[in-house]
Amino acid sequence: MAYDSDLDDNFMLDAEDTMDEDSDLDIAESASSIGDSDNDENYVENDMAFDGAFSEKPQMKAYEVEFSVQSTDHLMRMQDKEIEQVSTILGLSNEDSATLLRYFRWNKEKLFERYMDLPEKVLRDAGVSQQQQNKITVLAKDLPQQPFMCEICCDDDPEMETVCVACGHRFCRGCYEHYLRQKIREEGESRRIECPQDKCNVIVDEKTVQRLVDSQxxxxYRTLLNRTFVDDNDYLRWCPAPDCEYAIECHIPSTSLTSIVPTVQCQCSYKFCFGCGVADHQPAICAIVKKWLKKCEDDSETANWISAHTKECPRCQSTIEKNGGCNHMTCRKCRHEFCWVCMGPWSEHGTSWYNCNRFDEKSSADARESQTQSRVSLERYLHYYNRYANHEQSARLDQDLYHKTEKKMEEMQKTSDLSWIEVQFLKKAVDVTVQCRMTLKWTYAFAFYLAKSNETAIFEDNQRDLEMATEQLSELLEKPLEREKIAQLRQNVLDKSVYVKQRREILLEDTAKGLLDGRWNFM
Incomplete structure (x- = not known):
């Protein structure tokens, strides 16, 4: 919280009227060096707590969820905290507590419940030895009255070092080290490395591994333990972005995934669904996404022609290739303007006649009489898949727009009085366009399974408004730069970007509330 200097001065003046000279000096020194003493920190903290009592947290939108990003170091501290708590309550060593927690997949409640009922059985099943002896024993030389031969390499050299854990099964140090390296480096095991003795399920604890293996x-081993900690925890998930080492913590139970789309964003800026790990697929819930992707995969042969990059001009039948994200097409031969998605006249796409996003049931009524039901079903699927695939393709093409935008930003900076910071509006506008295209892509998967109702019409209206605004913004970004119109272009792009973001929020807010209220019925 920012510190108010006027409040500081008033505080000092009031103190001078009510305290002695020594106290005045202490308060003045404290006020002149805020943050340098414990008293000052308490003052600031109390001040923040006072303000916090009356301040309201920013209200989350219906389609947002609470989450936090966890680094590798923080994950290790979380594990240590859980282990220390179990160790204190059950009176066990940290190593045994860690083994128990990993056996119960870090479910402390289940661990405590089972342990209180049958402690010996729980320890035995988890691989914790009940013998009260050192967890690792390394001897330079066995006693003469205790002859030893390693059961792995059959070496009986009395000078060799031997190793055993609490179970008492002893092997030579070389074999034990090789066994641990093979388990960790080749098999990728860390959570349940058992004693090398056949049919012995006692777990080799962390301290033993640390003493025996090399640093690499x-x-x-530590990395694998972190992996298992996240994989075993229902409220943690690794970020699926390449080479990302962060994990996301989100307390959304799997039972809520029918009414919530838990979209989270990692420190690396990658957005994905915490429920299924797929890239951000709002507003469609995970079950719909899974069914839709499977259907698209099964019908891939049928939909091959949809993914083609060329279409025929509706007027002159000339072959046209789409090489940009904008869907406003102009035939070079006859100058006919049409929509790449529905192939209809573009003049209707900026008016109330815009219906590109809706599947027209009436137009296919005659077809139902002459065609089989399967053909009608296929026709409906192709309608939604066509628009789904088109927005996916447009989003990929808009990625190329980033390179063009950077060049346009440099040109704009040279030909106008705008600074590099001021021309960033172009890049942000591209970000908004790509984000909205991905949202629109999944609205068609959502709409495919959505049963027709009055609520459906509202959803399609919101879908239409977002689609129209996104196309208009995309068209603005692809316009050639004109020096005398830079100021006007900047204002138009800023206004349209704000409007597009608002339309996206309205659509996501309405669908999220509909899921929570149970308004949507799916086929």
Missing amino acids: TNQK
Whole structure:
């Protein structure tokens, strides 16, 4: 919280009227060096707490969820905290507590419940030895009255070092180290590395592994333990972005995935669904996404022609290739303007006659009489898939627009008095366009399974408004730069970007509330 200097001065003046000279000096020194003493920190903290009592948290939107990004170091601290808590309550060592937690997949409540009922059985099943002895024993030389031969390499050299854990099964140190390296480096095991003895399920604890293996193997062992910690925890998930080492913590139970789309964003800026790990697919819930992707995969042969990059001009039948994200097409031969998605006249796409996003049931009524039901079903699927695939393709083509935009930003900076910061509006506008195209893509998967109702018409109206605004913004971004119109272009792009973001929020807010209220019925 920012510190108010006027409040500071008033505080000092009031203190001078009510305290002695020594106290005045202490308060003045404290006020002149805020943050340098414990008293000052308490003052600031109390001040923040006072303000926080009356301030309201920013209200989350219906389609947003609470989450936090966790680094590798923080994940290790989380594990240590859980282990320390179990160790304190059950009176076990940290190593045994860690083994128990990993056996119960970090479910402390289940661990405590089972342990209180049958402690010996729980320890035995988890692989924790009940023998009260050192967890690792390394001897330079066995006693003469205790002859030893390693059961792995059959070496009986009395000078060799031997190793055993609490179960008492002893092997030579070389074989034990090789066994651990193979388990960690080749098999990728960390959570349940058992004693090398046949049919012994006692777990080799972390301290033993750390003492025996080299630093590189130990580092991989720690990494694998972090992996299992996240994989076993229902409220943690690794970010699926390439080479990303962050995990997301989100307390959304799997039972809520029928009414919530838990979209999260990692520190690396990658957005994905916490429920299924797929890239952001709002507003469609995970079950719909899974069914839609499977259907698209099964019908891929039928939909091959849809993914083609060429179409015929509706007027002169000339072959046209789409090489940009904008769907406003102009035939070079006859100058006919049409929509790449529905192939209808573009003049209707900026008016109330815009119906590109809706599947026209009436137009296919005659077809139902002459065609089989399967053909009608296929026709409906192709309608939605065509628009789904088109927005996906447009989003990919808009990625190329980033390179063009950077050049346009440099040109705009040279030909006008705008600074580099001021021309960033172009890049942000491209970000908005790509984000909205991905949202529109999944609205068609959502609409495909949506049963017709009065609520459906509202959804399609919101879908239409967002689609129209996104196309208009995309068209603005692809316009050639004219020096005398830079100021006007900047204002138009800023206004349209704000409007497009608002339309996206309205659509997502309405669909999210509909899911929570149970308004949507799916086929």
